[in-house]
Amino acid sequence: MGSPTARWQRRKEARPPEILSAALAVFAERGYAATRLDDVARRAGVTKGTLYLYFPNKEELFKAVIRGTLVPALTRITDADAASPVSIDDLIADFERLADSPIGVIPKLVLGEATNFPEITRFYLDEVVARGLKAIRAMLQRGIDAGTFRAVDPEYSAYCVVAPLLLGLLWKHSLGAVANDPLDIAVLCRTHRDLLLNGLRPRPVAP
Amino acid sequence: MGSPTARWQRRKEARPPEILSAALAVFAERGYAATRLDDVARRAGVTKGTLYLYFPNKEELFKAVIRGTLVPALTRITDADAASPVSIDDLIADFERLADSPIGVIPKLVLGEATNFPEITRFYLDEVVARGLKAIRAMLQRGIDAGTFRAVDPEYSAYCVVAPLLLGLLWKHSLGAVANDPLDIAVLCRTHRDLLLNGLRPRPVAP
Amino acid sequence: MGSPTARWQRRKEARPPEILSAALAVFAERGYAATRLDDVARRAGVTKGTLYLYFPNKEELFKAVIRGTLVPALTRITDADAASPVSIDDLIADFERLADSPIGVIPKLVLGEATNFPEITRFYLDEVVARGLKAIRAMLQRGIDAGTFRAVDPEYSAYCVVAPLLLGLLWKHSLGAVANDPLDIAVLCRTHRDLLLNGLRPRPVAP
Amino acid sequence: MGSPTARWQRRKEARPPEILSAALAVFAERGYAATRLDDVARRAGVTKGTLYLYFPNKEELFKAVIRGTLVPALTRITDADAASPVSIDDLIADFERLADSPIGVIPKLVLGEATNFPEITRFYLDEVVARGLKAIRAMLQRGIDAGTFRAVDPEYSAYCVVAPLLLGLLWKHSLGAVANDPLDIAVLCRTHRDLLLNGLRPRPVAP
């Protein structure tokens, strides 16, 4: 608790998540290079020196932000397998949730800094992108096998499945801050679902 | 050209495009904040001071890069109107061309720096995004009116039309630099076209 | 000692010497400015905060290290007087002992920081240098009076008496850490003794 | 020349030596770690940024100071060989000159930072110490061979030859700044010369 007059408190356990979320916010707004650690510290309610008690430097802080946040939010998708497969609606639901969360900005951050931080990019490719695509491809293949979907190319169709959802996220955290008319992600998702399911629907056999 | 004894060449007219394309390349690779004007100058074959003869500062150079490059490449789409409408195949063709050009990196740059440069974002929204979406929506509406397409929501469907194309561009200039297996944009475009046209196809009337 | 459940031991009396010897070791290796109190604390088996229970700040700790250690090791020399005079062999023996002790590094430290810590330098000049030189000069004067030594200038000869011994100490704690072939202080002392005694020997009267 | 109102001048050639001598002065006074580049810059009449135009960082500046200054001052000694041998009086003369020059502080600096900068220490050992000792040993051996000197151990006697001269230098740049009564290096040299030559003189054969 600490007395109200205390200049500061020891909060060893609480600091890291607070710092990470402050850092996410500032990185999201400014990008990696333009982010000042002073701002991160201020937003986390500590001083600059304190950041260095928990993270060895700015780059590692950035990596921790990226690594620590997006993966947990997508486990339903990235951990999908034959036993617990994922559906299009699952995917959409998870993206809608992501769009409402601060960590929805991570894809924008990663795309923007990908060439500066190949190590992070690789992590993101391996842990998020590859696994997500794999789950979507499995979903498509199952649909094809079951006759629910046409025989499309699962590999590349997977990109088309995520693209509008990703666009929603990117928009929200970039153009959305400036655009006059907002993009309603729920409507986007519904529209995408409709187009996609029709696009995948088996063609009627000519009589 | 200058005489052989000239210490440097007077190339007042040739400089700006050279500087812009050098700047585009470096901004593309590093992002705005991490780009050093020294690197831009070196790549343009001049020195740092020379940049300031043509652009008042780093920010204006960045703006000039963004403003001067993407719009011309998309005039067929952004200038489409009833007299010269655009088709899905036009759109795809223009994006494929963009993917092969250095300026294909602009969307990534704009998304990454959108919150830092609202003025640019607004420009991009007005000159590229709004006009592009408008052309696509007109295209969809024409199809719906003609009975070629189902009665989808043209406003939000437009996002679904561009999303996979945009994803191709973004991938190429971010994850693509690190990913093991490349993304073939031509295949992506074909797949998207197939899914989209089927998604838009009028449903057969139940007998 | 403290009960076995005590979170730490109360060792008020034992701490200062432990801290001083840890500090001596680190100051010796790094010099004053480059020494981190964290390192001193770690080597002393305590934490940084504890240092401040015993010494008000880094500078005072440094002074305590210098003041507390060298003087006791040289009392035979510095306290020499007519009643208990010192011989060249005493001097050499004390320096050889110093060379084997951690406190042999003190002269190097004092020389290196003399201009930063005039107060320490004055202390060292008064308590060590002046008294040591005085004893050596007395020794030389006695030898001259007794006819054992030539009539050299005792004031400046005293520097020549200590110089090689000091060089041995300095070498050991600076160049010696890097040099390939070691400097054998015992041999150095023997050589110096031989040269010095011959240098001081009265010249034979020409027949 | 530059107009008197010019905020600064371009003096590409003049800067490095000015910076080096400013750096030598500040390093000499404060030691490496306690030296602030701001102070070096101010003393050199430039700003901190300018230092980085000529030296990549503080450590390299320090190395340049050490490497660039002492060696040239001692070439007569370090380059001595059979063709151009060195005498005791040469040695003394060079040290007296060194004592009057700002670079006489280098030995103190090197000894003080030897453990922090092994690379410099090795340079100094190889280029200054080893070559200097070698020249002195050759000198002693020549004297022994010629019968001018007794058969002393040339290896260790060499240390005894330099030690008082070195002590003079070290004193001047450390204790000398604080001590009340100055050490007269000329007298020290004379006294040392006398003691040394007598110490090396062949003993008279007993009749």
Place this chain on the structure above:
DNA sequence: TATGAATGAGAGTTCATTCAT
């Protein structure tokens, strides 16, 4: 007495910008 989380001033370093040449 002891800890070590937290502070905050200060250092080295970078780089957009200026300006003497």
Place this chain on the structure above:
DNA sequence: TATGAATGAACTCTCATTCAT
């Protein structure tokens, strides 16, 4: 027109010192 030496404001990172626990 072109240069690139020089500037100076920022920024990251360190570490002596403090103080809640």
